[in-house]
Amino acid sequence: MTTARTATPSTARAINDRLALDLLLRQGPLTATELRTLTGLSRPTVADLLERLQHGGLVAIVGERGEERRGPNARLYGLRADRAHLAGVDVRAGGVTFTVADLTGRTVAGATLPIDPEDPAGPPPGYADRVLQALLAAAREAGAGDLHTVTVGAPGLVHPATGQLRPTSLPPHWHTDLVAVLRAGLTGEVILENEVNLAGIAEHRLxxxxxxxTFVLLWLGHGTGAAVMLDGRLRRGASGGTGEIGFLPVPGTGGLPGSLGCDGGFHTLAGSRAVCELARAHGVPVPDGAEDAAAAEAAVLAARAAGTAGEAFLDGLADRVALGATAVCVLLDPGCLVLGGETGRAGGRALADRVAARLAALSPLPTEVRPSATGGGAVLSGAVLTASDAVCRDLFGGP
Structure with a gap:
């Protein structure tokens, strides 16, 4: 049971309101009796806050719940889901996917606008405006009106103070142009976050x-990266570069990374191109010329399905992943490592167990290795969660 804190009358009301709203957000509609039980607040206090929240347009009576007692059914109070709408945007080399959600986080609309990731020219002219118009149209069709907050997940360094995106050598520069168009064309707040950090938030919450x-999400996809969560806080670093593990110097690459490119770093061993090349070397089928994240994912799945015939490839992949993972673990001692991204997700428990065994041999620090459990929508889920947190801070008050 959560108990409200003692404070001045106005502060106490704000604390109690936020407590009730958070419960309704996490658990869904509740009766007044259930709110009293969960908060420890008195009957008059709960009645007062429910009246206040209804008057403020945040809470409404959404139904009834029968109880084993005489008298009328108990009223169910729930958040006004239409009070505000938000969106999460996942920006990748292969295009943009977005989700529009209501105040409770329920998806009400969404779309994907693909592009050719192998086209050196990047997306076609006007692509950023197309994304903006598609997002606005989806919100209108869902009856959302203006979007209160939009969170964009993109590759690159997002400065924690300015919120500006500085691409590394790997992402194409059209990402920065897209963010600028969204910020200019949307009336609500646009939050920019590194996409791997958003995936880390999703793994932590869902x-x-x-x-x-405390854990580290090791992202293995088109590129490599890491989200670092320590004591429940996402760590970004002085310039937003925490987790840029693609630049980590490791043995076996034949070179060293530089400030302008991560070739020669961990990316050269574990990025999608390297995974596809390793698969071909072990006889695992990969389409000719394919080296993107989807091809790497397909190769790992094929190796797992092949049984003993695919074990040599999985062993070799685990050897490579463990080099970057060991460096992270001996520096941060997170105790737990999650393998995410297309390659990590496809590897599942088979890859996670192999990496764990190699970590145990390379590091004196005990580290559990788990496969991702958020599916292919980790970045979008993290973006929606981040936008929802921002909306709740604005509407509910508090930190």
Whole structure:
């Protein structure tokens, strides 16, 4: 049971309101009796806050719940889901996917606008405006009106103070142009976050590490990256570069990375191109010329399905992943590592167990390795969660 804190009358009301709203957000509609039980507040206090929240347009009576007692059914109070709408946007080399959600986080609309990731010219002219118009149209069709907050997940360094995106060598520069168009064309707040950080938030709140406040998500996709969660806080670093593990110097690459490019770093061993090349070397089928994240994912799935015939490839992949993972673990001692991204997700428990065994041999620090549990929508889920948190801070008050 959560108990409200003692404070001045006005502060106490704000604390109690936020407590009730958070419960309604997490658990869905509740009766007044259930709110009293969960908060420890008195009957008059709960009645007062419910009246206040209804008057403020945040809470409404959404139904009734029968109880084993005489008299009328108990009223159910729920958040006004249409009070505000938000969106999450996932920006990748292969295009943009977005989700529009209501105040409760329920998806009400969404779309994907693909592009050719192998086209050196990038997306066609006007692509950023197309994304903006598609997002606005989806919101209108869902009856959302103006979007209160939009969170965009993109590759690159997002400066924690300015919120500006500085691409590394790997992402195409059209990402920065897209963010600028969204910020200019949307009336609500646009939050920019590194896409791997958003995936880490999703794993913490919904996925593989809901039971831990300290862990590292190792992202293995088109590129490589890491989200670092320590004591329940996402760590970004002085310039937003925490987790840029693609630049980590590791043995076996034949060179060293530089400030302008991560070739020669961990990316050269574990990015999608390297995974596809390793698969071909072990006889695992990969389409000719394919080296994107989807091809790497397909190769790992094919190796797992092949049984003993695919074990040599999985062993070799685990050897490579463990080099980057060991460096992270001996520096941060997170106790838990999650393998995400297309390659990590496809590897599942088979890859996670192999990496764990190699970590145990390379590092004196005990580290559990888990596969991602958020599916292919980790970045979008993290974006929606981040936008929802911002909306709740604005509407509910508090931190």
């Amino acid at each position: 996925g593989a590490v809901t039971d831990r406040d």
